[in-house]
Amino acid sequence: MSQSSHGIGGLTFDEKKKARAPEWNVFFALLLIVGIFEGLGALLMGQSLLFDSADRFDSIFNEARLKIIILQVAIIGIIALGSTQVIILGGIDLSPGSIVGVTAMIAMSFAQVAEISAGVVNPKLMWAGISDLPVIVPIVIGLAVGIAAGAINGLLIAYTRIPPFIATLGMMVFARGAAKWWSKGQPISFPTDSYAALGAGMMPVFIFIALAILFHLILKYTVYGKHTYAIGSNEQASRMSGIKVEHHKVLVYTIAGALAALAAIVLSSKNLTAQAGMGVMYELDAIAMTVIGGVSLSGGRGSILGTVLGSLIFGVIISGFTFLKLDAYYQEMVKGIIIVGAVVLDQYRQKRNASRM
Amino acid sequence: MLDYTNAEVVLETRDLTKHYGGVHALEGANFKIHKGEHVAIMGDNGAGKSTFVRQITAVEQRTRGDIILNGQPTQFDSPIEAREAGIETVFQNLALADDLDVPSNLFLGREKVKFKLGPFSILDNKAMREATMAGLVKTGVKIPNILNSIQNMSGGQRQCVAIARTAAFHSKLTIMDEPTAALGVQETAQVENIIRTLKEQQEPVILISHNMRQVFDLMDRIVVFRRGRICANLTIDGSIKPEDVVAYITGAKTGEEFPEAM
Numbered sequence: 229m230s231q232s233s234h235g236i237g238g239l240t241f242d243e244k245k246k247a248r249a250p251e252w253n254v255f256f257a258l259l260l261i262v263g264i265f266e267g268l269g270a271l272l273m274g275q276s277l278l279f280d281s282a283d284r285f286d287s288i289f290n291e292a293r294l295k296i297i298i299l300q301v302a303i304i305g306i307i308a309l310g311s312t313q314v315i316i317l318g319g320i321d322l323s324p325g326s327i328v329g330v331t332a333m334i335a336m337s338f339a340q341v342a343e344i345s346a347g348v349v350n351p352k353l354m355w356a357g358i359s360d361l362p363v364i365v366p367i368v369i370g371l372a373v374g375i376a377a378g379a380i381n382g383l384l385i386a387y388t389r390i391p392p393f394i395a396t397l398g399m400m401v402f403a404r405g406a407a408k409w410w411s412k413g414q415p416i417s418f419p420t421d422s423y424a425a426l427g428a429g430m431m432p433v434f435i436f437i438a439l440a441i442l443f444h445l446i447l448k449y450t451v452y453g454k455h456t457y458a459i460g461s462n463e464q465a466s467r468m469s470g471i472k473v474e475h476h477k478v479l480v481y482t483i484a485g486a487l488a489a490l491a492a493i494v495l496s497s498k499n500l501t502a503q504a505g506m507g508v509m510y511e512l513d514a515i516a517m518t519v520i521g522g523v524s525l526s527g528g529r530g531s532i533l534g535t536v537l538g539s540l541i542f543g544v545i546i547s548g549f550t551f552l553k554l555d556a557y558y559q560e561m562v563k564g565i566i567i568v569g570a571v572v573l574d575q576y577r578q579k580r581n582a583s584r585m
Numbered sequence: 586m587l588d589y590t591n592a593e594v595v596l597e598t599r600d601l602t603k604h605y606g607g608v609h610a611l612e613g614a615n616f617k618i619h620k621g622e623h624v625a626i627m628g629d630n631g632a633g634k635s636t637f638v639r640q641i642t643a644v645e646q647r648t649r650g651d652i653i654l655n656g657q658p659t660q661f662d663s664p665i666e667a668r669e670a671g672i673e674t675v676f677q678n679l680a681l682a683d684d685l686d687v688p689s690n691l692f693l694g695r696e697k698v699k700f701k702l703g704p705f706s707i708l709d710n711k712a713m714r715e716a717t718m719a720g721l722v723k724t725g726v727k728i729p730n731i732l733n734s735i736q737n738m739s740g741g742q743r744q745c746v747a748i749a750r751t752a753a754f755h756s757k758l759t760i761m762d763e764p765t766a767a768l769g770v771q772e773t774a775q776v777e778n779i780i781r782t783l784k785e786q787q788e789p790v791i792l793i794s795h796n797m798r799q800v801f802d803l804m805d806r807i808v809v810f811r812r813g814r815i816c817a818n819l820t821i822d823g824s825i826k827p828e829d830v831v832a833y834i835t836g837a838k839t840g841e842e843f844p845e846a847m
């Protein structure tokens with residue numbers, strides 16, 4: 229497309245009038261934070277965070293650390309992909325952490341082996357008859373749980389008109405209770421090899437990246453994406469324009485539920501066990517990733533790319549503190565500061581943009 | 586002055602009436618607008634102007650009466666149906682999504698798609714961009730870059746985007762509810778230019794306005810509402826003066842009822 233075709237009416241297309249994509253700001257923030265850790269690392273430890281300073285590997289990067297950085301955010305990142313869509317829609321979802329708990333329990337109970345080795349019976353087996361099922365069974369059942377929980381969120385929000393905060397808070401408490409009830413609080417362990425493969429090694433990262441690309445394309449190039457942004461931006465205008473706002477809300481919350489279920493499957497597979505307490509606080513970390521990634525809590529703005537960058541910032545902070553051998557307490561304090569800082573900066577940027585036009 | 590009496594009637598209302606409980610907000614409105622005609626609706630607050638428009642656009646359901654669009658009696662259940670039938674409304678409070686760019690706003694709720702896949706249908710962004718450009722050219726709207734979100738655009742530019750919607754969809758009738766009420770002088774001029782352009786293209790327009798100068802500059806005819814009734818139907822030619830219109834609006838002068846409001 230030629231440049232002048234974007235401008236009209238005697239005005240030529242003005243490159244300066246094209247706003248810079250907000251993802252760049254998140255990217256610069258990521259570089260800045262990496263830079264700070266590199267500086268502190270050189271100063272305090274005499275080591276580099278990301279680059280291989282000890283010649284232990286065949287690459288210029290410290291591959292092990294890079295892998296850890298992304299691996300430790302991949303599972304919450306999957307949840308954050310759903311949170312991103314819900315927040316762009318103008319809503320909020322507090323339930324994915326608990327959905328992770330209940331889904332992990334239920335899925336794992338259909339993924340168990342009967343004998344952990346020849347002749348040794350699985351001590352955690354839930355039902356004597358149900359074991360060694362094909363891997364598709366726990367996946368489908370797990371997804372169904374997440375989809376059902378997400379759909380209930382969406383139906384409550386769209387049709388009873390209660391605020392998303394309340395509806396998903398209810399689901400958060402309910403699903404956590406259901407997770408405990410499922411096995412009367414007992415952990416469920418010893419999955420089949422094929423189930424254990426789902427979250428083994430770098431699988432969580434591959435799944436996270438594949439889903440991120442998928443939903444990036446969906447939000448950018450489909451009617452679903454367009455309507456998600458439109459409703460978050462101006463629900464009334466969307467309704468007047470003929471968008472089926474209620475249907476769309478149900479769909480978005482259902483997708484968020486399904487993504488939470490996927491995260492649960494990957495997490496329980498990675499840990500080889502499921503506990504009722506799995507996923508506590510995940511929803512808040514996921515929301516923090518999206519907010520750091522430039523997604524506006526008032527809806528209508530943000531992107532999957534931003535959230536992925538936001539999750540990397542998260543990963544770098546966690547790894548950076550470990551690298552500097554600092555206490556985890558500082559980690560959380562700094563995370564808190566960054567969440568607030570990201571929103572303050574974003575608001576400042578918006579105001580500046582508005583006054584520049 | 587052009588005579589529209591013999592032109593094709595685009596929209597007609599017969600005995601259009603709306604009661605809110607005991608309040609007779611609109612009583613027996615007979616109204617006609619012809620192809621290419623620009624009609625102003627004037628009247629004091631609470632005179633029934635907005636009630637009249639809300640019945641035509643199906644924002645509310647009428648108590649009784651007929652609405653005839655292109656010779657066909659119609660019964661729209663929702664504003665969306667009215668819009669699909671070709672009645673586009675530019676509201677006073679803009680029905681735009683601030684965070685979206687110009688093409689997205691123009692095609693909000695009726696996006697062009699390349700590949701149908703339910704809610705996951707693939708958008709045809711190129712076609713929408715091109716149609717947007719065409720719609721903007723048609724209305725003469727100047728936008729520096731249509732791919733920016735509209736939140737940072739001026740009120741005039743935003744209003745122009747809202748009006749350009751109608752041009753992009755070849756609507757049969759455009760209704761504007763005080764489109765310049767919140768705009769500055771220059772922005773008002775922008776919007777008025779668009780209305781002139783629509784005039785040249787023979788697009789019929791109903792304009793609700795309190796601005797006498799604007800109405801006399803742009804419109805062919807004034808329909809005055811008072812206390813829920815149409816009290817005057819004045820073709821703007823040399824003989825009619827703003828003072829006369831004010832007199833009808835305030836009730837100082839009372840015209841006979843216009844059963845065939847022409």
